[in-house]
Amino acid sequence: MGETVTEAGQVDGAEPDLCGIGSAAAQLGVSIRAMRYYEQVGLLRPSGRTAGGNRLYSRRDLARVQRIRELQDLLGFNLDEIRAVLASEDLIAELRAQSHSASAHGERRRQLLAEALDQHIALLEQVDAKISRLGVFRSEIDKVVGNVRAALTRAT
Amino acid sequence: MGETVTEAGQVDGAEPDLCGIGSAAAQLGVSIRAMRYYEQVGLLRPSGRTAGGNRLYSRRDLARVQRIRELQDLLGFNLDEIRAVLASEDLIAELRAQSHSASAHGERRRQLLAEALDQHIALLEQVDAKISRLGVFRSEIDKVVGNVRAALTRAT
C-alpha cells in the first residue's frame, strides 16, 4: 500500500486517502467481485492504481458504491437504471461545480437542472411507494404473529 | 376453459373458481414463465390440470404467488429463503386446521407453533429494518431535491 499512485486525477496534491479493493469491499460489506463488475459495466472507476496495477479507491468512490447498493437493495433497480440515477447525480455535482454566472449557457444549465429535479422527484415517489407497500406487508405479518401468539396461549 | 378438471384435491364439490396460467399471471402482474419456474423449484403447485394438460390455479394458489413476489420485491429474499417462510406459513395453516384438543400430541404442536412464531417475529424485524433504511435513503434524496430546487430558483 506504500506504492506510488498513478493517474489519480487529484487536483490538490494533499493525501487523497485511497484504499485497496479488499479494504474497500470490507468497509462497504460488498464482494471484491462486485466492485470489479461495477467497473466492468462502467458504473465505477477507481481513482487510482498502484505501480503493480492494484485498484485504489477514494472516499467518493466508496460513497458511489454505497449508492449503487442502496438502489439495488432498497428499490430493486438493475444496473442500467442505477446508471441513469448516478448520471443524474453526477450532472448535478458538475453543474454545482461551475457557478451559474461563470457558465456560458445559463438556459441550458437551467434545463439540465430541471430534468435532474424531475428524476429525483420520481425517485422520491418510488421510495414512498415502497415504504407504503412495506407498511401493508408489515401489518399482514403482524396479524399472523398475533394469531399464532393467541393459539399458543390457548395451548398452554 | 370449459374442460373437466382433474386432480383438484377439492373437498367440497362446489365451484372451486380456477383459472388458467395466462389469466393468473395477468391478474398478479407476473410472467407466465415465472409461474412455471416457481412450480419447477417446488414453490407452487397448481390445484388442477385440464384434460389437455393446462395448469389451473385456485385463489389460494394466486395468494401464494403474491406472497412469493412480496418476499422477493420488498425484502429481496431468494427462492430458498422464501421456501422456508412459506413452509412456516403452511405449517401454521395446517396446525390451525386440526384443533388443539383433537391433536394427539399437544406438546409437539405447541413447539411447532413457537418456532413459527419466532420465524415471523424475525421477519417483522427485517421489515422494520428495511423501512428504517428506506427512511434514511428518502431523506438523502429529499435533501438533493431541496438543493436542486434552490439552485433553480437562483437561476431564474
Added chain:
DNA sequence: TTGCTCCTCACGTCACGTGAGGTGGC
C-alpha cells in the same frame, strides 16, 4: 522463501426471458 493481497480470464449459478416446435378447444 513463505504468506498475503492483488491481478486477469473463464466457467458456474440463480431467476427468469425468449424463441422453437407442437397440441387443443372456440
Added chain:
DNA sequence: TTGCTCCTCACGTCACGTGAGGTGGC
C-alpha cells in the same frame, strides 16, 4: 381451417460466485 392459448425443451441473460494460474510488496 384459422386464431388463440397452452405445452415442453432448451439456449440466452443479468449480476455476480468461484476457482485457475500468475504477479508483487512485507
